[in-house]
Amino acid sequence: MKKILLPLLLAITGVATAQENVLQYVKPITxxxxxxxxxxxxxxxxxxxxxxxxxxxxxxxxxxxxxxxxxxxxxxxxxxxxxxxxxxxxxxxxxxxxxxxxxxxxxxxxxxxxxxxxxxxxxxxxxxxxxxxxxxxxxxxxxxxxxxxxxxxxxxxxxxxxxxxxxxxxxxxxxxxxxxxxxxxxxxxxxxxxxxxxxxxxxxxxxxxxxxxxxxxxxxxxxxxxxxxxxxxxxxxxxxxxxxxxxxxxxxxxxxxxxxxxxxxxxxxxxxxxxxxxxxxxxxxxxxxxxxxxxxxxxxxxxxxxxxxxxxxxxxKELNKIHIESGSREEKENFYTAMYHAFINPTTYMDVDGSYRGLDMNIHNTNGYTNYTTFSLWDTYRALHPFFNVIQPGRNADMIRSMMAHYEQSAQHMLPIWSHYANENWCMIGYHSVSVIADAVMKGNAPFDANKALEACVTTARHRNYDGLGYYIDKGYIPEDKEGSSVSKVLEYAYDDWCIAQMAKKLGRNDIYEEFIKRSLNYKNVYDSKTGFMRPRLSDGSFKPNFDPLQTHDQGFIEGNAWNYSLYVPQYPADMIAMMGGKKQFAQHLDSLFTMELPDKYFAETEDITRDGIIGNYVHGNEPSHHVVYLYNHTGQPWKTQDRVRMILRKMYHPGPDGLGGNDDCGQMSAWYIFSSLGFYPMCPGADQYELGSPAVDKATLQLENGKTFVVDVKNQSDKNVYVQQVLLNGKPWKQLTISHSDIMNGGTITFVMGAKPKDYTK
Amino acid sequence: MKKILLPLLLAITGVATAQENVLQYVKPITxxxxxxxxxxxxxxxxxxxxxxxxxxxxxxxxxxxxxxxxxxxxxxxxxxxxxxxxxxxxxxxxxxxxxxxxxxxxxxxxxxxxxxxxxxxxxxxxxxxxxxxxxxxxxxxxxxxxxxxxxxxxxxxxxxxxxxxxxxxxxxxxxxxxxxxxxxxxxxxxxxxxxxxxxxxxxxxxxxxxxxxxxxxxxxxxxxxxxxxxxxxxxxxxxxxxxxxxxxxxxxxxxxxxxxxxxxxxxxxxxxxxxxxxxxxxxxxxxxxxxxxxxxxxxxxxxxxxxxxxxxxxxxKELNKIHIESGSREEKENFYTAMYHAFINPTTYMDVDGSYRGLDMNIHNTNGYTNYTTFSLWDTYRALHPFFNVIQPGRNADMIRSMMAHYEQSAQHMLPIWSHYANENWCMIGYHSVSVIADAVMKGNAPFDANKALEACVTTARHRNYDGLGYYIDKGYIPEDKEGSSVSKVLEYAYDDWCIAQMAKKLGRNDIYEEFIKRSLNYKNVYDSKTGFMRPRLSDGSFKPNFDPLQTHDQGFIEGNAWNYSLYVPQYPADMIAMMGGKKQFAQHLDSLFTMELPDKYFAETEDITRDGIIGNYVHGNEPSHHVVYLYNHTGQPWKTQDRVRMILRKMYHPGPDGLGGNDDCGQMSAWYIFSSLGFYPMCPGADQYELGSPAVDKATLQLENGKTFVVDVKNQSDKNVYVQQVLLNGKPWKQLTISHSDIMNGGTITFVMGAKPKDYTK
Structure with missing residues (x-):
């Protein structure tokens, strides 16, 4: 009888919550x-x-x-x-x-x-x-x-x-x-x-x-x-x-x-x-x-x-690391399906005895850690790896160890760009391993040699032969006539450089900090104040003529037009907003982005997404916009972040075969869902702050690897009550639009009180 | 001063002989x-x-x-x-x-x-x-x-x-x-x-x-x-x-x-x-x-x-394992060039740490022995591996260990046929690994697991899917209408089977002995007493019509016509000679072989050799005839062995680019030279006897790995004095046409007294 009693007993305790059959909510067909x-x-x-x-x-x-x-x-x-x-x-x-x-x-x-x-x-x-x-x-x-x-x-x-x-x-x-x-x-x-x-x-x-x-x-x-x-x-x-x-x-x-x-x-x-x-x-x-x-x-x-x-x-076991409560079965299905998709990649790449094939085609042994492959870093640095720093920190550290092994085995002496199965396929732009490493270091999840990792980041970022980087280093921008997608590259290099600078500062390497903090300002060099957009420049310094900010191809961008990509300065949102005309004008730009109608001819050239993957001219199906909705927090209109986060959650995700508005991109789309649904998002990985949005769950309990528990407790949330009225952190009123990584990892409870009307709860 | 004296002293002693600069005689260009x-x-x-x-x-x-x-x-x-x-x-x-x-x-x-x-x-x-x-x-x-x-x-x-x-x-x-x-x-x-x-x-x-x-x-x-x-x-x-x-x-x-x-x-x-x-x-x-x-x-x-x-x-060091004396510089050049070519193959196939790639494509380690590859066994079982059993026994044992590793890694569970670089290329016929192993076992050079090696030989020889072997096992011959080169295959299988039988007997496996000694008699099944030649049979048991014993292609043979190949019963020379009409008739067949004129149309289809590679219809450039000249010893006319060995040595080998009458075949042609020039030859590997011929050197000193020395001392030898008048073994008259392996390996001296006229010194 006791054998039966025990599970019954567990079922009505808090521990038992973790035993719920969450698998029923996962729809791999999504x-x-x-x-x-x-x-x-x-x-x-x-x-x-x-x-x-x-x-x-x-x-x-x-x-x-x-x-x-x-x-x-x-x-x-x-x-x-x-x-x-x-x-x-x-x-x-x-x-x-x-x-x-x-x-x-x-x-x-x-x-x-x-x-x-x-x-x-x-x-x-x-x-x-x-x-x-x-x-x-x-x-x-x-x-x-x-x-x-x-x-x-x-x-x-x-x-x-x-x-x-x-x-x-x-x-x-x-x-x-x-x-x-x-x-x-x-x-x-x-x-x-x-x-x-x-x-x-x-x-x-x-x-x-x-x-x-x-x-x-x-x-x-x-x-x-x-x-x-x-x-x-x-x-x-x-x-x-x-x-x-x-x-x-x-x-x-x-x-x-x-x-x-x-x-x-x-x-x-x-x-x-x-x-x-x-x-x-x-x-x-x-x-x-x-x-x-x-x-x-x-x-x-x-x-x-x-x-x-x-x-x-x-x-x-893995899915129970976050237990959510919601009156909506669809929310549960979305959430756990997102968790499922987030926990597929990167994939294990070694034998049970620790042996694996390295980039040099030789057989190496990890001597302890798990070696991973399938690093779609241009996508996953944004939210997936930050999510791992919260909920899978041990695995994330091993992923960085795997990236460091890649660096050590690379004939180019570079950290991975997009790598799988002992090969670098060089897909997409930037060097976002840097962001993943900086995010871990800055958040205190660095049980690896951080100084060696910094060295790998710096060596990677100084690789003059790589994708216009020589021009970037010499001129502060990349001439579009020399290298395509030049604006996207400059903006992403500048962000990555900021990550290196932060890490260098933390590790006491002021020389490196100075070099890279300077580089992190290069976003300014591609801003055209006349049009109000980031815009490609030519070798002679002039802006490229015949500029169309709605167009993606041949306009200096990749997977995003100037409307979307111009907002990519996550490391300096305040400076960017000031540069672009101040909070009010910037908020109007954001409003237009979400509400304008994109002519069909531009949609046709938007990659990787279906018609459903666009809201106005905001392209959620591609990653460069993933931080955009959280920029409203920086314009004095946080309720628009809240409103539009919920709109994106609702419109871009649902259980079922057609439930994703674009490529899931090795879990990045799903990680965006998880964070946003929980009410916070890492707008700038490498910083230890999360933007607060509008949680879509009623309650979430995060079981952390350090043994602590972080609870997101949401009062009065519904499809209409999407506006945050009040935030409490561990029972005390919280007047900020961000929380820090340690606020989460120390355990505790964040309480959101929701309502149907916009409110600036920081006041 | 002493430093100079020592070499000088050595130069006039027996030890010093081994220090002669033998490299001067080696002509790799040959x-x-x-x-x-x-x-x-x-x-x-x-x-x-x-x-x-x-x-x-x-x-x-x-x-x-x-x-x-x-x-x-x-x-x-x-x-x-x-x-x-x-x-x-x-x-x-x-x-x-x-x-x-x-x-x-x-x-x-x-x-x-x-x-x-x-x-x-x-x-x-x-x-x-x-x-x-x-x-x-x-x-x-x-x-x-x-x-x-x-x-x-x-x-x-x-x-x-x-x-x-x-x-x-x-x-x-x-x-x-x-x-x-x-x-x-x-x-x-x-x-x-x-x-x-x-x-x-x-x-x-x-x-x-x-x-x-x-x-x-x-x-x-x-x-x-x-x-x-x-x-x-x-x-x-x-x-x-x-x-x-x-x-x-x-x-x-x-x-x-x-x-x-x-x-x-x-x-x-x-x-x-x-x-x-x-x-x-x-x-x-x-x-x-x-x-x-x-x-x-x-x-x-x-x-x-x-x-x-x-x-x-x-x-x-390697070439000095045999020191020869000769008045002829050409003899020295031929001899040491042959030694050089004999010591090239098989080749080392492993890293310095003992790792190598196996036939299963996995990495293995020898844990001590040297792994070899490049086994051209159809050629090299005849004289090269027997030569190694005399002068390179340690290496030969390692070669057999390598062959056993091949067997263990083979998807076909077979010993090597012709293998190189972790691959079996299945070139030529027979399963002559068996001969190499039996020769080592019978000669007492088996520092490996001989019972396991016997098992490998038996498993290989019972592989019914291999090259007509199923027919051979069932019928005692291979129907030429089912499998080409059927006579060559039957003769070689029968010889290999005799090798297995000898080994089984020595190892006390009478069951295996009985099975394979029976198979070793299968040569009789392809003998056509009407024509006096080995001849292909068809499925119905009849001999193939339109038989041309001078022709190689489509006549049941490979790299040799019926004139040459019919003599391939090295395991039973006496029985073969009796079957073929007795000593006199057989000797006449041999005489004809060496003296007849081969019409051009037959030469054109003789593979791998130049016009110089043929003496009459005797093809020295291909291996199936390599034992033939020693068969005269079994006809009561040993002086013809002596005479014709010297003729072959003289005609088929000389220093210089065109100095080989056919493919050297990984050292087999060269090993034939070395043995024959020393005055003895392993006519039937797997037996521990060597046929005595006519030494072409004046003296040879073999430094054996066991520390002993075997000397071939030749008196009165010249281009004309090619006939053996008397043989002494360790000073005592020797009336036999063979010596045994132990006669060599125990050390000592064989003395040949030569003259210009044929003589039966056994009488």
Whole structure:
């Protein structure tokens, strides 16, 4: 009886709150339609394996030209598609460019088909029609019926192992296809080499080397079947066939070593109705031996349900780090789905023994910390890493250790820009590792060598060959005629430089402080007081003519026009506002941004977002505007921050396939949601202040790693009562528009009293 | 004074004999013309690096067809060529197919040319005219003047490091080209991936992955320059260009990370007249980190002359294991050049720390022994490995350990057939690892687990899917209509099976003995008593019609016609001779073989040899006949063995570029020379007997690893006195035509008394 009593007892205590089944609120399907670029499959928090269905087989290029249709397949799956090609083990979550899709597995029955076939005619290949009615997507678990083959497909995962369970309905030969050709973003010649080795009648190992977004990428696997393989074979679709002496064997049937650029293999089994074939696929960045170690360490047995329970327990633990109360189920679904998406990236990139492949292609060992990859830093420095500094400080420190290892292994001697799988892909602009490191250092979450980290930041920021930086250092701006997107770059460098300066000051390096605080003022050099916008300059110092502040392309910006990007001086909001005409005029600019109507021709060139991703000319689907709504706090009109934060939360996010207004960008969009929904936001990472907004939850309890608890207690909140009337910090009236990091980390309670009318509660 | 006296004293003692400068007799240039397929460059005994000039840039295929001209470039260099393309670091010695040629370096001056240009118009590229008058090829040292650039090129090596020294004659910019595209056997798409990383201004690392004879081969390097690089860059000649975000850099100039399938890089330096630029290039099968370790361990400094002295000292030590006396300088040159070529392969394949890449692509460690690769076993089981059992028993045991590691890592669970660089290329027939292992076990040189080795032999020999073996096991022969070269295969399997049986008997495994001694009799199943030749049979048991015993192709044989191959029953010479009509008739067959005139049409299809490689219809340039001349000993006419051994020694070998009548085949041709010149030969490896022939030296002293000395003392030997009149073993008359392995290894003296007339000294 006691065994039953205990959970019942817990259920009515505060501790029990943390035991609530939060998984019910997570909708992994959110963002799988159009531009969200998320995936519905199985993964564990920050896991190395993302086992998820692919619905795409279209090529990246057609007739030598980029095929724009591939863009929606960044995560391999589009909700509107009718067929599933198979299940591969690596996926980005929410990115705006793609790679991965390793080791696609598909179970089939009937005659062996090694070609995937087309979406229009799935019967021409191994792919299968599916229906959302049979589809279940939960954290750590995915299920779907493959109708063409009458196979129930289920999958779960540990960090490094994907676990497949296929239930067959008939007697006969079942084929498990292992398609080494299948790639997300299927460039011609993307496969550099693939290799499959049948070690014995249940174990298969191999690797794939690709030249995609990551230029020189290699991933290894070890795959075990729950029953012995009867026969196996492969076909090589490449033109360049091995010229060695293979006459001694039929290398295409039951020959245990298969290699080439374009290979599809199959493994045959006899099944009876209801029989399950299980497959465990372990990955490693190091070797097949490493993959096998990972497999044995993480999933030694064959209990699928237990592995699923373990995966979901991991999710429950991480998601319970914030417990929210809300009368709105949609709010809970939005919030926990955002938490789920925020806890996918960066991903673990090392074997269980600490080995991983470095940027120098050598094998390194972390000797203790967890090495991570997939750093979409231009996105994630804004809110995701600051969020980790609050709720995942240990992991964030390990992410910085991983970034430092990247720096030490980089031939360019630079911190990561956008890196994944031992490669730097140089995507987007700035050097925002600097911001992530400064944010951790300034917030006291630096259990690494901060002086060495500062040195890495400085070395990175002095790299004259990098992306116009030489011009920036010499002239204080980048001539648009020399380097495109020059204004965006100058503004972001200036912000990053401010981060370096803050860190240098804290670490007593005044020489560095002086150098970089000066650079942090360079935003002024691209401000055109005549138009009132940031504007590109040319080599002779003049502003570029024919300036259109609504246009993004060829106007000195990237992923944002002058209307949005001109507001990017998060390090000096007061100075920026003064420069732009003072608080009143600036607030009017913000008002116009949210209310103006953007002509269609400009929308057409706005990247990565759907029509829903824009409010007026405010583009929430792209990151440069993520801090903008909080600038109202600096104009004396904080109620507009409050009102518009709630509007964005409501309009840009909802549970369901089309629930994201733009790329989730490895969790940045989701982190924005979490912070804003909790009522505070890190407008300037590297500063230890958070802007207060308008919380959308009724209550939130943050379980901090230091053992303390920070509570956001919201009184009288509703869709109408979005205006803050009063703030209390630990029961005492709080008249500021910001709180500090230590206010949170020391534990305590912030109370928001809400009402239906704007009010300046600081007075 | 004493310091001087000691060497003088040694010079007049027996010990001093071993100090003779034997290097003077070694002519690495031997065999570099036509079919010898040797190379003239610098290597140390069994070294991992073979640093040698390339004179070839012709493609392996033209218009989709094999270009037969490439064949002569198996070792990269042809004596008759007028230009040198550059110097690469890996070469086979004497093979009949090719691969390698890694990391070609070429120094140039003047305008940068990244294309090699053509042999006809060397001025169109970076290659240079050279002359043999400036060329010096010694063991461990190579020198040549690059006339187009007025650069003196010198090179030496340690085991894993190639050391270049280029002396420039003028002021100006010197370019060091690193051509990653250059390959021996330059298939289209042979390069799978190449990668270059400039670590700092003197250190460059990288790797190359190829799909050549070895299907999945990867080799790493670390290269250091003696002075800082001024500028560097590369060009990518591949169609598939990286689609990542490189806009941030000019990736072609001074950008430290270069990768792609077809890359040529350059490194620029300013030189003054007489200035030397030195380059050390270390290889590793494991990683660039491993290459750097090898570099630091083997050549930490920059003293070129010292490294050359060290390399030559290593050669002196190995070559002095046999000291010969001869009145003929040509004999000495032949003998020591053969010793040199015999001590090149197999090559070391591991880092200084014992790490190496296994067949499973994982990194293994030998934990003590030296791992070797380049096992051309169809050739080398005959005389090279038996020679090692006499003079390099420690290395031979390590070679067998390496073969066992291959077996353990093989997906096919087979011992090596023809393996190199962690790949099995399946070249030629049989499973002659078995012979090498049995020879070592039977001769008592088995400091490894002999029972495990026997198990590996048996598992290999029972592999039904391998090359007709299933038919052989079931029928006792291979139907030619099912598998080509069926007679050659049956004969060699039968011999190998006899080896297994001998080993099993010695190890007390009677079950295995019974199985394989039965199989060893299968040679009888392909003997056609009507024609008196071995002859292919068909599935129905009948002999294949239209049989031509002079023809090689499509007649059931490979690299040998029925005239030669029918004699391949080395395990049962007496039974074979009886089967073939008795001693007299058999001796007449042998006589005809050596004296008949082979019509031109048959010569045209005889592979791998020049016209000089044939005596009558006896083909010494191919291995299947290597034991044939010793069969006279079994016909009661040993003087014909003696006479014809000397004829072969004289006709098939001489110092100079055209000094080899066929491929040296990784030292097999040379090992035949050494044994035959010493007066004994292992006609049937796996038996511990050596056939006595006719020694061509006046005296030979073999310094054995067990500390003992075996002396071959030859009285009255000359070009005319080729017939043995009397043999004494340790001073006592010896009436047998064989001696045993222990007769040698126990130390002592065999004395041959020679004369001008045939004599049966056993009577």
């Amino acid at each position: 963002g799988t339609m159009r531009m969200g670029h998320t995936y519905p499959g199985a993964t564990v928090p920050f896991g190395a394996v993302q086992l998820s269905p692919e619905t795409d087989t279209i090529p990246y290029e057609m007739n030598g030209k980029y095929n724009p249709d591939v863009y929606k397949y960044c995560a391999g799956y589009q909700y509107e598609d009718k067929t599933i090609v198979g299940f591969s083990h690596t996926h980005f979550s929410g990115t705006g460019h793609a790679d991965l899709g390793d080791f696609l597995i598909m179970p089939t029955t009937g005659e062996l088909q090694l070609n995937p076939g087309t979406a229009e005619h799935p019967e021409t290949g191994y792919r299968s029609v599916f229906s959302h009615s049979t589809e279940v997507a939960e954290p750590g678990y995915y299920k779907v019926k493959l109708e063409d083959h009458n196979i129930l497909a289920e999958m779960t995962a540990s960090s490094r192992v994907g676990f497949h369970q296929y239930t067959f309905s008939g007697n006969g030969t079942a084929h498990i296809i292992l398609d080494m050709m299948s790639n997300i973003y299927n460039y011609e010649n993307k496969n550099v080499w693939t290799y499959i080795r049948v070690e014995n009648d249940t174990l298969v190992t191999g690797f794939r080397q690709t030249n995609g977004w990551a230029r020189t990428r290699i991933e290894y696997f070890a795959m075990v079947f729950s029953k012995p393989i009867q026969h196996y074979g492969h076909r090589n679709y490449a033109k360049d066939v091995y010229r060695g002496f293979w006459r001694k064997f039929d290398q295409y049937h039951d020959f245990p070593e298969m290699a080439g650029k374009q290979i599809r293999a199959y493994f045959d089994f006899q099944t009876t109705p209801g029989e399950k074939i299980q497959i465990k696929m372990a990955l490693s960045p190091v070797s097949t031996e490493g993959a096998l170690k990972n497999l044995q360490a993480e999933i030694p047995g064959w209990n699928f349900d237990q592995v699923k329970r373990d995966a979901q327990q991991l999710w429950t | 065999g570099t013309m036509r079919m010898g397929h040797t190379y003239p460059g610098a290597t140390v005994p069994f070294g991992a690096v073979q640093l040698s000039p390339e004179t070839d840039t012709i493609p392996y295929e033209m218009n989709g067809k094999y270009n037969p001209d490439v064949y002569k470039y198996c070792a990269g260099y042809q004596y008759e060529d007028k230009t040198i393309v550059g110097f690469s670091h890996t070469h086979f010695s004497g093979t009949g197919h090719a691969d390698l040629g890694d990391f070609l370096i070429m120094p140039t001056t003047g305008e940068l040319q990244l294309n090699p240009g053509t042999a006809e118009h060397p001025e169109t590229g970076y290659r240079s005219v050279f002359s043999h008058s400036t060329e010096v090829a010694e063991p461990g040292y190579y020198k040549v003047k690059l006339e187009d650039h007025n650069i003196l090129a010198e090179m030496t090596a340690s085991s894993r490091v190639g050391f270049h020294q280029y002396t420039f004659s003028g002021n100006g910019t010197a370019h060091i080209i690193l051509d990653m595209m250059s390959n021996i056997y330059n298939y289209e798409n042979k390069n799978v991936w190449t990668y270059i990383r400039v670590e700092n201004d003197t250190l460059v690392t990288g790797f190359r992955q190829t799909n050549g004879w070895a299907r999945t081969r990867i080799e790493y390097f670390a290269m250091v320059f003696s002075k800082p690089i001024q500028h560097y860059g590369h060009r990518n000649y591949a169609k598939d260009v990286y689609r990542g975000f490189w806009r941030k850099f000019d990736q072609y100039h001074d950008f430290p990370e270069m990768a792609g399938k077809q890359i040529r890089a350059y490194f620029d330096f300013q030189t003054t007249p007489g200035e030397k630029i030195q380059i050390k290039m270390a290889l590793s099968p494991v990683s660039t980190e491993g290459a750097l370790k090898n570099l630091q361990a083997e050549i930490p400094g920059w003293n070129f002359d010292q490294v050359k002295r060290d390399a030559q000292q290593l050669w002196t």
